[in-house]
Amino acid sequence: MMAGKTVAACTAALIVITAVADALAQRGAAAAEEYPTKPVRFVVPFAPGGGTDIVARTVAQKLTEAWRQQVVVDNRGGGGTIIGTELVAKSVPDGYTLLFGTTTLGINPSLRRTLPYDTLKDLEPVTQAAFQAYVLAVHPAVPARDVKEFVALAKAKPGTLNFGSPGPGSGSHLAGELFKMLSGSDIVHVPYKGSGPALSDLVGGQIQFIFGTILSTFPQVKAGRLRALGVSSAKRSSALPDVPTIAEAGVPGYSAASWNGVLTPAGVPRSILKKLNADIVKILHSAEVRERLAGDGGEPVGGSAEEFRALIRSEIAKWAKVIKAANIRAE
Numbered sequence: 649m650m651a652g653k654t655v656a657a658c659t660a661a662l663i664v665i666t667a668v669a670d671a672l673a674q675r676g677a678a679a680a681e682e683y684p685t686k687p688v689r690f691v692v693p694f695a696p697g698g699g700t701d702i703v704a705r706t707v708a709q710k711l712t713e714a715w716r717q718q719v720v721v722d723n724r725g726g727g728g729t730i731i732g733t734e735l736v737a738k739s740v741p742d743g744y745t746l747l748f749g750t751t752t753l754g755i756n757p758s759l760r761r762t763l764p765y766d767t768l769k770d771l772e773p774v775t776q777a778a779f780q781a782y783v784l785a786v787h788p789a790v791p792a793r794d795v796k797e798f799v800a801l802a803k804a805k806p807g808t809l810n811f812g813s814p815g816p817g818s819g820s821h822l823a824g825e826l827f828k829m830l831s832g833s834d835i836v837h838v839p840y841k842g843s844g845p846a847l848s849d850l851v852g853g854q855i856q857f858i859f860g861t862i863l864s865t866f867p868q869v870k871a872g873r874l875r876a877l878g879v880s881s882a883k884r885s886s887a888l889p890d891v892p893t894i895a896e897a898g899v900p901g902y903s904a905a906s907w908n909g910v911l912t913p914a915g916v917p918r919s920i921l922k923k924l925n926a927d928i929v930k931i932l933h934s935a936e937v938r939e940r941l942a943g944d945g946g947e948p949v950g951g952s953a954e955e956f957r958a959l960i961r962s963e964i965a966k967w968a969k970v971i972k973a974a975n976i977r978a979e
Contacts, residue, residue, distance in 0.1 A: 693732025741915030754963025812846030862945025
């Protein structure tokens with residue numbers, strides 16, 4: 649008799665649990681269907697006007713059109729993107745605060761002694777938006793016509809080839825340090841306060857080379873003021889199809905790129921995350937957005953949340969090794 653009552657109680661409990669689960673699932677589906685019902689804040693951890701801001705505003709504009717609900721770009725620059733990232737990481741996880749994260753998500757965990765958030769635990773990846781390769785560009789006076797000759801020159805004249813970057817720990821700085829590690833060459837980093845001054849000094853011959861973005865560097869290459877030896881990405885850039893990758897041109901295994909993507913605070917309902925992914929991926933794959941990104945040297949991605957999470961994890965691991973080996977500290 650007791651056994652029968654126990655079975656009946658368990659059955660009843662199971663029915664209740666199933667009913668609750670179904671109700672929650674239906675509520676989640678309804679929430680995703682209705683979302684968004686108010687303006688969405690899209691945090692960009694940089695000042696207005698830069699390449700990251702331009703891509704974010706393109707996505708925000710298209711989301712506004714698709715949702716018929718305002719997506720407001722909120723520029724929160726400063727702290728090496730930490731200020732804006734912390735704001736999102738500590739926001740209410742309801743889907744109404746988004747982050748346009750960048751390469752710094754993979755760099756800051758090793759570059760900074762402490763962070764006011766846990767990159768992998770406090771943020772939820774939605775999708776990678778795009779990436780842009782760096783161009784290994786040299787001053788015309790450098791007697792190297794390709795990557796192999798450049799590496800040979802660096803080894804023959806150690807400590808004489810200087811490369812500029814926007815500052816210690818920047819993506820282009822780490823791209824140079826990775827090149828140094830994998831090629832075994834003795835090159836010297838010269839930090840600047842921004843990519844503009846570094847590029848200006850390269851054109852002027854004060855430094856010998858740079859790992860610059862396609863957007864900023866290629867106009868100088870096209871004008872004959874610089875020479876492009878290779879692109880840093882794992883595959884050739886569609887913007888520069890005739891320029892080989894650094895890996896295929898002489899440094900096997902080399903790969904570095906500037907990337908960005910959309911994230912939310914951890915804890916946003918799965919149904920809303922799925923909707924965000926589907927809608928943003930659709931935008932990134934549209935011909936108009938692909939053409940706009942290509943004009944700036946960018947390559948649209950628009951993949952799954954799992955792929956973006958894997959990228960962030962791999963970038964954290966890769967740059968941790970480079971930062972330790974080069975003994976880089978944030979200023």
